[in-house]
Amino acid sequence: MKKKNIRKIAVTLVMGMLVPLAAHAAEADLQLKIDQLSKEVANLKGSVKKVEDKSLSRWLSIGGDYRFRVDSLRGKTAEYTNAMGVSQYLAGLNLTAPPTAAQFGAAMTAAHVGEDKPKNETLYTNKFGLDLHAKATQDVTVNVKLAMYKSFGSQGTEATSGTYFADRVGVMDGTIGHVPSTSLLDVDRVYATWSNIGDQPVWLSVGRRPSTNGAPSNLKLNNERPGNGGTPSLLVDYAFDGMTLGWAPDIDALPGAYAKVCYGRGFDSGFKTATNSLKDTDMLGVAILPIDTDPLRVWLQWNRGFDIFDASAMSSTSFGQPFAASTNLGSIDWYGAGAMSTLKNVGPGTLNFFADLGVSITHPNGNTSNGLGLMTNTFDGVFSGAASSSESKNGWATYVGVRYDLPSKTKIGFEFNHGSENWIPFTPASDDMWTSKVGTRGNVYEPYIIQELDLKPISSHLSKTFFKIGYQYYDFEYTGSNNWVGAPVKISSIKPSTALMMAPVKTAHDVYATFEVKF
Numbered sequence: 001m002k003k004k005n006i007r008k009i010a011v012t013l014v015m016g017m018l019v020p021l022a023a024h025a026a027e028a029d030l031q032l033k034i035d036q037l038s039k040e041v042a043n044l045k046g047s048v049k050k051v052e053d054k055s056l057s058r059w060l061s062i063g064g065d066y067r068f069r070v071d072s073l074r075g076k077t078a079e080y081t082n083a084m085g086v087s088q089y090l091a092g093l094n095l096t097a098p099p100t101a102a103q104f105g106a107a108m109t110a111a112h113v114g115e116d117k118p119k120n121e122t123l124y125t126n127k128f129g130l131d132l133h134a135k136a137t138q139d140v141t142v143n144v145k146l147a148m149y150k151s152f153g154s155q156g157t158e159a160t161s162g163t164y165f166a167d168r169v170g171v172m173d174g175t176i177g178h179v180p181s182t183s184l185l186d187v188d189r190v191y192a193t194w195s196n197i198g199d200q201p202v203w204l205s206v207g208r209r210p211s212t213n214g215a216p217s218n219l220k221l222n223n224e225r226p227g228n229g230g231t232p233s234l235l236v237d238y239a240f241d242g243m244t245l246g247w248a249p250d251i252d253a254l255p256g257a258y259a260k261v262c263y264g265r266g267f268d269s270g271f272k273t274a275t276n277s278l279k280d281t282d283m284l285g286v287a288i289l290p291i292d293t294d295p296l297r298v299w300l301q302w303n304r305g306f307d308i309f310d311a312s313a314m315s316s317t318s319f320g321q322p323f324a325a326s327t328n329l330g331s332i333d334w335y336g337a338g339a340m341s342t343l344k345n346v347g348p349g350t351l352n353f354f355a356d357l358g359v360s361i362t363h364p365n366g367n368t369s370n371g372l373g374l375m376t377n378t379f380d381g382v383f384s385g386a387a388s389s390s391e392s393k394n395g396w397a398t399y400v401g402v403r404y405d406l407p408s409k410t411k412i413g414f415e416f417n418h419g420s421e422n423w424i425p426f427t428p429a430s431d432d433m434w435t436s437k438v439g440t441r442g443n444v445y446e447p448y449i450i451q452e453l454d455l456k457p458i459s460s461h462l463s464k465t466f467f468k469i470g471y472q473y474y475d476f477e478y479t480g481s482n483n484w485v486g487a488p489v490k491i492s493s494i495k496p497s498t499a500l501m502m503a504p505v506k507t508a509h510d511v512y513a514t515f516e517v518k519f
Contacts, residue, residue, distance in 0.1 A: 059135045063460060067127040067516045071433050074119035075164070075474075075508035078491060083499040085111030087370070112496060113503065123159060123433065124152035125180050129188070139196045143210070147177030147188035155182045164503050165435035166483035167428035174238035174266065178212060178429035188212075188239060191229075201250065205229065206243040209264060211236055212429045215297065216340045216354035219403045220413060221431065222450050222466060222516070225297070228258050231287070232301050234358045234399045234417075234438050235336045237427035240264030240283060256292030261285070266426075267309050267325065279307040279328050283426075294342055301336040305426060308332060310369035310485055329374035330364040332424065332484065338399075349406040356399040360424050362484070366390045372486040372501065375422055395423030399438055409452035409466075418443050421478045421488050428482065434474060434508045439482035442491075443475045459519040466516055474508040 089107040090099055099107070132144040151159035157170050160180045171181045177188040191207025213221060214230035214237065228246060231237075242264030251257055262285040269278035285303040292298075309325035338356030364374040371377065375393040401415035419441045430436035437444040448470030457463035478488035479500060486501055494504055 061133045061460075063131040063133075063462070063519055065127075065129045065131075065516065065518045067125075067514055069125045069127065069512060069514045071123040071125075071510055071512045072121050073123060073433060073508070073510050074117065074121075075434070076506045077113075077116045077118065077164075078494045078504045078506050079115045079496045080113055080494055080504055081108055081497055081499045082111040082113050083501050084370070085113075086499060108497060108499075111499075116503070118162070118164070120159070126150055126152070126183075128185075129177075130185070136192070140192065140194050142192045143189060144187070145189035145210075146185045148183055148185045149177050149180050150183050151180045154180070157181055160433060162503075164505050165481060166485070166502065167436055167439070168434070172238075172428060174212075174240060175429045176239070178237075178239070178431065201248040203246045203248075204243070205246070207241070209240045209242050209244070209262070211238060211240045211262075211264065213237070213431065215299070216338065216356060216399070216401060217431070219340075219352055219354070219401060220415060220446070220448060220470075222411070222452075222464075222468070222518075224462065225294075228260065228289075228292075231262075231285070232299055232336050232338055232356060232358075233427065233430065234338065234356045234397060235301055235303055235334045235425055235427070236283075236285075237425075237430045237436065237438075238266070239429060240266060242283070254290050256297075257290050258292065259286070259288045262287065266305065269309075269325070278309070278325060281309050281328070282306045296339065296341045298339045299337070301334070303334040303426075305332045305334075308374065308484060310367075310372075327367045327369050328365065329367050329369070329485070330362060332363065332374075332426075333361040334425065335359040335361075346404075349404055352403040352405065354399075354401055358397045358399070358423075358425060360395045360397075360422070362393045362422075362424070364390050364392065369485065370501075374484055375424065375480075375487060377487040393422040395420045397423045397425070397438065409454055411450040411452070413448050413450070415446045415448075416444070419481070421490075424482070424484045432472065433510055433512070434472070434505075436482050437472060437474070440474055440476065441479070441481045441488055442477035445473045445475075447471055463519045465518075468512075468514045468516065470512050472508075472510040472512075474505070476505055476507065479504045 086107045089110045090103070093103060127149045128147070130146040134142045136142055157180065161168055161170055168179070171179055176186050187208060189208050189210055191205050191209060193203055193205040195203040197204060210229040211231045213223065214226050214233040217233040218225055228248065229244070242262060244260050244262045246258055246260035248258035264283040265280060266283055267281035269280050270276065283303060283305050285301065288300045290298055307328040308330060310327050310329050311325040336356065336358045338354065340352070340354035343351045362375045364376060367373065376391055397417060397419040399417040401413065403411055403413035405411045417438050417440065419439065421441060423439070423441055425439045427436040427439050430438060437446070448468060450466055450468045452464050452466040455465055476491055478490055480486055480488040489498065489500065491504060491506055
């Protein structure tokens with residue numbers, strides 16, 4: 001073989017060996033580039049995810065509600081004698097000895113008040129709430145509700161307050177945003193909740209509590225069913241500052257069951273000094289809900305109010321002013337049991353109904369304020385209705401209602417409640433103009449119609465717009481509804497000489513209409 005041919009064959013063999021090596025090197029280089037690109041894509045995805053996780057919608061949700069309402073109010077009071085007027089008349093005489101019969105008679109005449117028919121034919125109000133829900137860290141959330149509620153043409157309580165009911169003489173700490181006052185946007189609720197403590201179904205919540213507008217009032221308000229932070233509206237409707245420890249075990253036979261212990265402060269008496277021996281007013285409660293599902297919700301409740309203050313009917317406080325409490329009158333126990341249910345496909349619509357029962361038991365400590373104790377009078381026989389200031393009083397109330405929801409988004413409801421002679425809840429923040437209806441010593445009847453507009457929700461799936469028309473008729477049997485200071489007096493037994501601290505309302509009417517937006 002020629003040398004030239006041998007050389008060609010050798011070159012060909014070497015080149016054949018080098019081609020796979022070059023291809024392998026190119027492959028390795030390409031794979032390296034692919035790996036680097038994959039890492040860059042993964043890092044980019046992680047960065048995007050981090051940005052998404054920290055975006056506003058991931059940790060903060062915003063909602064709220066707006067309501068325009070018009071009320072037409074009218075009532076009727078009985079003829080009576082104003083007890084404070086008698087005291088003021090006698091004080092003006094600067095007596096150095098007990099008043100004579102003639103002086104006392106003159107004071108009674110001066111303080112006489114005839115029958116009256118108070119009314120406010122067109123009361124317009126604006127109500128606005130802004131809700132914030134923030135996810136702070138794992139298992140920790142913060143809930144906030146800012147609220148404003150005012151009458152048209154007023155920056156105070158003048159349009160809705162009066163000398164008729166203790167819970168409407170002004171604005172208290174726990175009724176701000178629930179009773180018409182000013183256009184200020186105040187903090188109605190703000191509380192932090194730590195859930196899943198120790199990987200157990202246990203939660204701790206502290207702050208200004210969601211203790212207003214509880215079940216079953218959500219039906220008439222057209223709100224969603226309250227969660228495990230709410231309280232039965234027959235016993236408590238007041239914005240407490242406090243804390244809750246709850247437990248929600250997973251029990252097949254008791255779906256949705258939970259229990260909680262709640263503590264709240266209703267009034268802080270401030271520094272104790274030589275001239276201030278007042279105690280703080282605190283509330284302790286235990287709630288047990290053996291079932292909490294869409295078809296059925298059952299609740300059992302016990303509350304105790306400790307060292308109840310005396311300022312309920314004694315002083316009319318203006319917005320933002322401190323409470324003029326002067327003494328503690330004792331404690332009150334409340335017991336409640338109720339249920340609400342939803343039955344679908346009842347005829348063309350859905351039937352909602354509820355029943356609730358409450359009991360109040362007072363424990364007076366013997367203290368009095370202006371001759372009045374806890375549900376008792378101690379006028380020493382001078383005025384009518386004398387009683388011992390240390391006598392315990394038991395009261396009870398029932399609250400029932402139905403609401404039928406039609407496919408046309410029309411909701412037709414009716415509610416009735418009755419309170420006994422000595423019934424006293426803690427509900428001054430209830431959404432009623434005359435007085436908290438569930439605290440009435442007598443009967444209240446309320447039919448209403450809600451018409452939701454068939455409009456597509458945009459801000460959230462819970463958004464809705466609706467109109468509501470309703471009517472409340474109060475038939476009072478005893479004085480002192482929603483007032484724990486002083487003994488009740490039977491309305492039918494009141495005479496011109498009967499001395500009372502507040503005007504005795506016999507009947508009251510409220511025709512109302514609203515336009516509401518929830519977003």
